[in-house]
Amino acid sequence: MREVLAEAAxxxxxxRGFERTTVDDIVARAGVGRRSFFRYFPSKDDAVFPDxxxxxxxMTAFLDAADDTRDAVxxxxxxxxxxLRMYAANPEFSVQRYRLTRQVPGLxxxxxxxxxxxxxxxxxxxxxxxxxxxxxxxxxEVVAAAVVAAHNNGLRAWLRSGGEGDAxxxxxHALGLVRRIWGEAGPAGAGGTSDDEVVVMVAPKGAPMxxxxxxxESALRED
Amino acid sequence: MREVLAEAAxxxxxxRGFERTTVDDIVARAGVGRRSFFRYFPSKDDAVFPDxxxxxxxMTAFLDAADDTRDAVxxxxxxxxxxLRMYAANPEFSVQRYRLTRQVPGLxxxxxxxxxxxxxxxxxxxxxxxxxxxxxxxxxEVVAAAVVAAHNNGLRAWLRSGGEGDAxxxxxHALGLVRRIWGEAGPAGAGGTSDDEVVVMVAPKGAPMxxxxxxxESALRED
Numbered sequence: 001m002r003e004v005l006a007e008a009a010x011x012x013x014x015x016r017g018f019e020r021t022t023v024d025d026i027v028a029r030a031g032v033g034r035r036s037f038f039r040y041f042p043s044k045d046d047a048v049f050p051d052x053x054x055x056x057x058x059m060t061a062f063l064d065a066a067d068d069t070r071d072a073v074x075x076x077x078x079x080x081x082x083x084l085r086m087y088a089a090n091p092e093f094s095v096q097r098y099r100l101t102r103q104v105p106g107l108x109x110x111x112x113x114x115x116x117x118x119x120x121x122x123x124x125x126x127x128x129x130x131x132x133x134x135x136x137x138x139x140x141e142v143v144a145a146a147v148v149a150a151h152n153n154g155l156r157a158w159l160r161s162g163g164e165g166d167a168x169x170x171x172x173h174a175l176g177l178v179r180r181i182w183g184e185a186g187p188a189g190a191g192g193t194s195d196d197e198v199v200v201m202v203a204p205k206g207a208p209m210x211x212x213x214x215x216x217e218s219a220l221r222e223d
Numbered sequence: 224m225r226e227v228l229a230e231a232a233x234x235x236x237x238x239r240g241f242e243r244t245t246v247d248d249i250v251a252r253a254g255v256g257r258r259s260f261f262r263y264f265p266s267k268d269d270a271v272f273p274d275x276x277x278x279x280x281x282m283t284a285f286l287d288a289a290d291d292t293r294d295a296v297x298x299x300x301x302x303x304x305x306x307l308r309m310y311a312a313n314p315e316f317s318v319q320r321y322r323l324t325r326q327v328p329g330l331x332x333x334x335x336x337x338x339x340x341x342x343x344x345x346x347x348x349x350x351x352x353x354x355x356x357x358x359x360x361x362x363x364e365v366v367a368a369a370v371v372a373a374h375n376n377g378l379r380a381w382l383r384s385g386g387e388g389d390a391x392x393x394x395x396h397a398l399g400l401v402r403r404i405w406g407e408a409g410p411a412g413a414g415g416t417s418d419d420e421v422v423v424m425v426a427p428k429g430a431p432m433x434x435x436x437x438x439x440e441s442a443l444r445e446d
Contacts, residue, residue: 112339113332138397141372149368153361174361181404 002040002050005030009047014096018044018104045110048097052114055086056121063125071184072129073143076122077175080151083118084171087155091163098159119148143182150174180213225263225273228253232270237319241267241327268333271320275337278309279344286348294407295352296366299345300398303374306341307394310378314386321382342371366405373397403436 008030012021023044027037041047059082066075087094101107123144130136154174158167231253235244246267250257264270282305289298310317324330345367353359377397381390 109332109336112335116335135400138373138376138400141376142369142400145368145372146365149364150361153364177358177361177365 001032001036005032005037005040006047006050009044010093010097013048013100018048018100018107045107048100048107049111049114051086055083056114056117058082059118059121063121066125068129072126073147073179073183075129076125076144076147077179077183079122079125080118080147080171080175081168083151084155084167087159088167091167095159095163098156115148115152119144122147143178146178146182147175150178224255224259228255228260228263229270229273232267233316233320236271236323241271241323241330268330271323271330272334272337274309278306279337279340281305282341282344286344289348291352295349296370296402296406299348299367299370300402300406302345302348303341303370303394303398304391306374307378307390310382311390314390318382318386321379338371338375342367345370366401369401369405370398373401 005026009021009026012025012029016025021044023034023037026044026047027034030036037047041050059079062079062082063075066079101111123141126140126143127137130140133139151171151174154171155167157174158165158170228249232244232249235248235252239248244267246257246260249267249270250260253259260270264273282302285302285305286298289302324334346364349363349366350360353363356362374394374397377394378390380397381388381393
């Protein structure tokens with residue numbers, strides 16, 4: 001029933017536009033009563049994003065169950081993959097919804113509140129993992145924001161392409177930037193993490209950190 | 224008139240709560256007609272945040288006028304200071320509004336849309352500055368998100384303290400994390416940026432980047 005309503009709603013939004021579609025139109029199309037709609041969705045906006053709530057629940061469960069000996073940033077990057085798979089599971093719907101959301105400011109605001117909830121979920125997990133670290137909560141919030149920004153950059157590139165190509169590759173590329181800066185695996189993300197191994201880096205004092213990291217990466221590739 | 228209305232609105236929100244205050248209540252308190260209210264504010268929500276729109280305009284003007292030879296991240300960090308000064312200029316109002324916003328979900332959503340506009344303004348500037356760099360737009364979005372997250376972490380710490388202490392110091396501390404990672408001035412933020420100078424860093428291969436940066440900083444302090 002929930003899916004039938006969401007599908008009817010979305011069809012109508014695409015045919016008539018979001019603003020001109022009423023809940024009455026939606027229930028007529030779905031062949032159910034008005035009360036059924038509000039049993040599943042608090043508002044018309046919610047029917048546009050029927051999966052975010054369950055996706056957030058899945059993500060929270062994933063983070064709660066994650067092994068605390070794992071690199072915290074890697075765990076969060078993996079959790080971000082849950083969102084990506086929700087979009088990638090239905091490219092046509094995701095692309096159409098992306099276009100619809102661009103046109104309706106209210107939907108953008110609504111989507112933004114979910115983005116913020118994902119970010120807070122990541123930050124909450126990282127804050128717990130870094131509870132004893134200096135500025136742990138600050139770092140947790142900055143990393144969570146960086147993960148969300150990178151994820152959305154990769155996702156948007158894929159949505160803008162009309163859902164062509166590999167969504168996962170697009171997002172992985174974007175998240176790589178965060179992994180290289182913040183991940184425990186170090187700049188190369190290389191497997192060799194014996195504590196005895198060292199990297200010796202020589203760089204101009206004034207070089208920006210990302211250029212320094214690029215240099216370290218290319219040095220490691222030459223190994 | 225705009226300020227009188229904003230002040231009347233805020234007084235009533237604090238006295239009666241946001242939901243139970245109507246626009247009619249506000250104009251009665253301010254001693255003006257209903258139309259005057261809507262001439263200045265599209266909605267009740269807007270009266271809670273009377274300064275964000277002009278703050279965004281100031282920030283945009285600042286970024287447009289910024290010297291392109293300056294470190295792009297430093298320029299954005301300075302632009303973030305414009306928001307901070309808006310809050311710090313009126314600690315009591317800022318603290319009360321912070322508490323009100325925590326209680327009214329609609330206001331949080333409204334505030335979030337401004338946060339997102341600040342972030343997009345930063346990202347737009349950085350994208351332009353890094354137009355020729357590899358993954359420039361991606362990096363711009365990640366850095367913009369990191370700046371906003373750090374700024375808000377510092378600002379929130381100050382608001383939660385009831386506006387006691389030094390807002391600028393609280394935010395500067397938080398932004399320092401972003402500056403050290405992303406700023407052109409390098410990890411130490413030190414003045415010596417002659418291209419001949421070098422830092423030699425030795426660190427365990429598996430060390431997370433922020434620990435590496437801490438080590439570089441302490442090495443530079445020993446100079």
